[in-house]
Amino acid sequence: MESSDLTLEDLGWRDAFSSQLTAEEQGGDLCPVRVMAVHRGWIDIAGSGLSGMIPSTLRSSQGPVDRATAGDWLIVDRAKLEAVRILDRINLFQRQAPADQRRVQLIAANVDTLFVVTSCNQDFNVARLERYLVMAGEVGVTPVVVLTKIDLAHDPDHYLEMARALQPGLQVEMVNGRDPASVARLARYCGRGNTVALLGSSGVGKSTMINGLRGSSDIATQPIREIDGKGRHTTTSRQLHRLDGPLVGPRKGGWLVDTPGMREFHLPEAATGIAEVFDDITALTLECRFSNCTHGAEPGCMVQAMLQNGTLDPQRLERWRKLVLEDAAGASGRPGTHARKRKKTNG
Numbered sequence: 478m479e480s481s482d483l484t485l486e487d488l489g490w491r492d493a494f495s496s497q498l499t500a501e502e503q504g505g506d507l508c509p510v511r512v513m514a515v516h517r518g519w520i521d522i523a524g525s526g527l528s529g530m531i532p533s534t535l536r537s538s539q540g541p542v543d544r545a546t547a548g549d550w551l552i553v554d555r556a557k558l559e560a561v562r563i564l565d566r567i568n569l570f571q572r573q574a575p576a577d578q579r580r581v582q583l584i585a586a587n588v589d590t591l592f593v594v595t596s597c598n599q600d601f602n603v604a605r606l607e608r609y610l611v612m613a614g615e616v617g618v619t620p621v622v623v624l625t626k627i628d629l630a631h632d633p634d635h636y637l638e639m640a641r642a643l644q645p646g647l648q649v650e651m652v653n654g655r656d657p658a659s660v661a662r663l664a665r666y667c668g669r670g671n672t673v674a675l676l677g678s679s680g681v682g683k684s685t686m687i688n689g690l691r692g693s694s695d696i697a698t699q700p701i702r703e704i705d706g707k708g709r710h711t712t713t714s715r716q717l718h719r720l721d722g723p724l725v726g727p728r729k730g731g732w733l734v735d736t737p738g739m740r741e742f743h744l745p746e747a748a749t750g751i752a753e754v755f756d757d758i759t760a761l762t763l764e765c766r767f768s769n770c771t772h773g774a775e776p777g778c779m780v781q782a783m784l785q786n787g788t789l790d791p792q793r794l795e796r797w798r799k800l801v802l803e804d805a806a807g808a809s810g811r812p813g814t815h816a817r818k819r820k821k822t823n824g
């Protein structure tokens with residue numbers, strides 16, 4: 478282990494983790510650390526005043542999601558350089574492994590804010606944004622829609638209005654990623670101890686934004702060559718990057734989760750997220766006469782009633798139907814019955 482000047486607060490420690498510690502985990506050789514990067518068989522960890530690399534194997538592992546992933550908090554045995562257990566997560570991004578649908582791939586844990594990034598041009602797509610927001614709701618992470626390239630848009634406020642209409646109370650920020658003064662709007666989400674992740678299509682300006690926040694031109698989101706535990710070079714980008722640029726404040730920055738899966742993330746399941754993003758429609762369905770109403774031609778269908786009287790946007794209803802159908806279709810191919818956490822971190 479090497480020493481470091483990081484504190485647990487810098488690393489994103491929360492009361493939700495303190496309350497999980499047993500008496501013997503609060504002294505002696507056992508201590509909490511955060512997983513900063515995941516390599517094949519090894520993890521980079523950082524805790525109060527220490528950092529280093531240890532084998533990723535847990536002393537005992539229970540079930541498919543009981544594996545360390547980027548952002549996790551672990552109890553480690555400092556003397557034996559061993560990972561003991563994973564603390565219950567505030568949230569977890571996971572997906573079905575592309576190669577094997579029965580396996581889950583863990584992407585990142587304990588994320589505070591999800592930047593849903595889109596540019597103010599043809600990339601702006603209501604259905605796609607709703608999908609991202611459904612995902613945020615499902616994982617239990619607070620989304621912030623970031624509209625980029627406002628300098629190129631003829632009428633950026635139009636995009637702002639459309640974005641705000643996606644979900645009640647949704648936070649929306651507009652930035653010109655190339656202008657540090659503009660990117661500074663995002664700094665408040667990236668401060669000490671905060672963990673953010675980004676979602677958005679290629680080319681919308683994610684890297685530009687991150688570089689602006691970090692105040693450097695190194696591409697924060699490019700894979701980094703590292704030396705693994707056996708002294709080999711490996712390419713990994715499954716890690717947390719410090720957001721420590723001048724906009725956030727030197728030594729005050731939080732963490733950016735950047736893992737390959739994050740950028741291609743799609744939903745393993747979505748019912749909770751759909752209910753959240755489409756809470757207006759969900760509320761209507763509860764008032765239909767029949768509990769198994771398909772909102773087609775049944776009598777006493779509240780959804781149809783609101784459609785008829787013009788209260789409900791038919792396109793929004795169509796997008797909702799599509800997501801619900803997809804979720805139902807996905808249900809059959811899903812991996813095991815893992816417990817899911819859904820607790821909001823900030824608010």
Ligand SMILES: Nc1nc2c(ncn2[C@@H]2O[C@H](COP(=O)(O)OP(=O)(O)OP(=O)(O)O)[C@@H](O)[C@H]2O)c(=O)[nH]1
Nearest residue numbers: 625626627652653654655679680681682683684685
């Ligand atoms: N005018 C303008 N250009 C921008 C803005 N944000 C990004 N760009 C430009 O858009 C291009 C794509 O930006 P990137 O930051 O590479 O996009 P990305 O989302 O990281 O793309 P991937 O790495 O493919 O996922 C670059 O040429 C940027 O300079 C912006 O707010 N305004």
Ligand SMILES: [Zn+2]
Nearest residue numbers: 765770772778
């Ligand atoms: Zn109905």
